[in-house]
Amino acid sequence: KAGVTQTPRYLIxxxxxxxxxxxxxISGHRSVSWYQQTPGQGxxxxxEYFSETQRNKGNFPGRFSGRQFSNSRxxxxxxxxxxxxxxxxxxxxxxxxxxxxxxxxFGEGSRLTVL
Amino acid sequence: GDSVTQMEGPVTLSEEAFxxxxxxxxxxxxxxxxxxxxxxxxxxxxxxxxxKADDKGSNKGFEATYRKExxxxxxxxxxxxxxxSAVYFCALRGASGGSYIPTFGRGTSLIVHP
Numbered sequence: 001k002a003g004v005t006q007t008p009r010y011l012i013x014x015x016x017x018x019x020x021x022x023x024x025x026i027s028g029h030r031s032v033s034w035y036q037q038t039p040g041q042g043x044x045x046x047x048e049y050f051s052e053t054q055r056n057k058g059n060f061p062g063r064f065s066g067r068q069f070s071n072s073r074x075x076x077x078x079x080x081x082x083x084x085x086x087x088x089x090x091x092x093x094x095x096x097x098x099x100x101x102x103x104x105x106f107g108e109g110s111r112l113t114v115l
Numbered sequence: 116g117d118s119v120t121q122m123e124g125p126v127t128l129s130e131e132a133f134x135x136x137x138x139x140x141x142x143x144x145x146x147x148x149x150x151x152x153x154x155x156x157x158x159x160x161x162x163x164x165x166x167k168a169d170d171k172g173s174n175k176g177f178e179a180t181y182r183k184e185x186x187x188x189x190x191x192x193x194x195x196x197x198x199x200s201a202v203y204f205c206a207l208r209g210a211s212g213g214s215y216i217p218t219f220g221r222g223t224s225l226i227v228h229p
Binding site: 056090105 | 146147149151156157158159160161164204208209215216217218219220221222
């Protein structure tokens with residue numbers, strides 16, 4: 001069974017640009033969550049989607065947004081990029097809550113560098 | 116809110132040494148507890164989990180026991196290998212129904228020397 005796939009794996013942007021990252025979950029998983037990982041802040045929760053609806057949102061500014069499609073694939077967008085947005089962005093999928101033990105399956109991440 | 120505290124790293128050991136990485140948590144209710152491992156250049160992958168008090172999770176020689184009385188989930192391995200060098204994250208997630216946000220510790224880097 002294919003794992004979680006994230007694209008692109010690496011990208012370089014300049015301040016003020018925007019970026020869109022994509023995540024394809026494991027087949028059958030309908031919940032997708034996104035995380036920002038930096039050396040200084042560790043792993044921080046961005047948001048979670050289930051059945052095309054955002055269920056939870058972390059403490060990030062409105063420049064960070066996401067969506068989920070009917071096939072459970074998800075995208076996240078960061079607008080007006082800042083230097084501090086440089087990070088590894090991880091996507092994870094899981095079975096619907098209440099029917100699993102909460103295990104997350106992570107992709108390899110998209111490493112964003114903002115110059 | 117929920118929180119996870121794990122020991123600062125890096126932890127540096129010689130091959131075949133005993134490993135302990137401490138993890139304590141604060142949460143309401145009865146969360147599930149996890150250890151994830153991240154190898155260089157990769158995402159996190161589940162190492163082991165425990166879903167209720169006194170459960171012991173184990174995988175690849177690693178073990179951790181869900182201790183509700185001490186709110187701890189310490190990771191142990193009797194004999195580490197160079198290939199165990201990675202960053203280890205302790206995490207929790209709410210137990211049942213509805214939406215819940217996973218909470219991760221800051222990660223502990225393990226370096227194993229031959």
